[in-house]
Amino acid sequence: MTGNDTTDRTDAEMWDDRYRESERIWSGNPNTVLVREVEGLKPGRALDLGCGEGADAVWLARWGWKVTATDISRVALERAAAHAAEAGVADRVDWQWHDLGATFPEGEFDLVSAQFLHSMGELPREAILHRAARAVAPGGVLLVVGHAGFPHWEHNPDPGVRFPTPDEVLASLELPDGAWEVLLSDEHERVQNDPDGNPTTRTDNALKVRRTA
Structure with a gap:
């Protein structure tokens, strides 16, 4: 998520406040690209970065x-833990x-997933993803999904926020030559409801790479 906050609150406090705005922020369903790209993988150890209310983690555990x-939000983590308990995968x-x-x-992990790792505050996303790649075990996969731009209902977007393309994300990872293969690098459209509940089309992007050595 993105936005501006001019107070002295920490990012953790901002996200806690964001989650406290309602009993549920997200849909409760796993991200569609995660499901599509992970269903064929052999289950092992997975790392979910920015897990929110836990839908992806619970889905992975079920599989x-x-x-x-x-x-970064303890409020989100509490909800996620409750979700896992209800699903029987705590x-x-x-x-x-x-x-x-x-x-x-x-x-080290057989899958590292970063789904929409954007923030309302300062987030060194490139450095985090660089570290995420180093956490992938040999034979494992890194899956990064992000927005390609602001939604149409964002009337005052932060001009300092950039949404990198899959190729830009790949370049920023600085992966060693011959040690990785690119399995997916593209943009895709999906339907998302706007704040008024009306369906709208957004463009996102995805990068999937496998560590071969």
């Missing part, structure tokens, strides 16, 4: 993955609080 899921998800610009989950 047999052992998931580490992280978010023992398969490790919920961790991280400000990813400062701390990062330990270990």
Whole structure:
């Protein structure tokens, strides 16, 4: 998510306040690109960066993955843990609080997923994704999905916010030659309801790379 906040609140406080605005912010369903791109993978260890209310992590756990899921909002993490408990997969998800610009989950993972890793505050997204790639185990996959631009209902977009293309994301990862293969790099359209509940079409992008060595 994106936007401006001129107060002295931390990013964690901003996101906690955002989640407190309603009982549920997101749909509760896993991201469609994640489902499409992960269904054929052998379950292993997964890392969900910016897990929000936990829909992706719960879906992964249901499919047999052992998931580490992280978010900057403790409010979101509490909801996510409750979602996992209701789904019967609480023992398969490790919920961790991280400000990813400062701390990062330990270990190597067969899947690292960053779905719409945008923020209302300052977010060193490029550095986080660079580190995410280094957390992928040999044979594992990094999947990055993001917005291609602001939605039409955003009337005062922050001019300092950029939405990189898949090729720009790939270049920023600085992956070693011969050690990775690109499985997906494209833009796609999806339908999303605007704040008034009307369906609208947005353009997003996706990058999927596999570590081969």
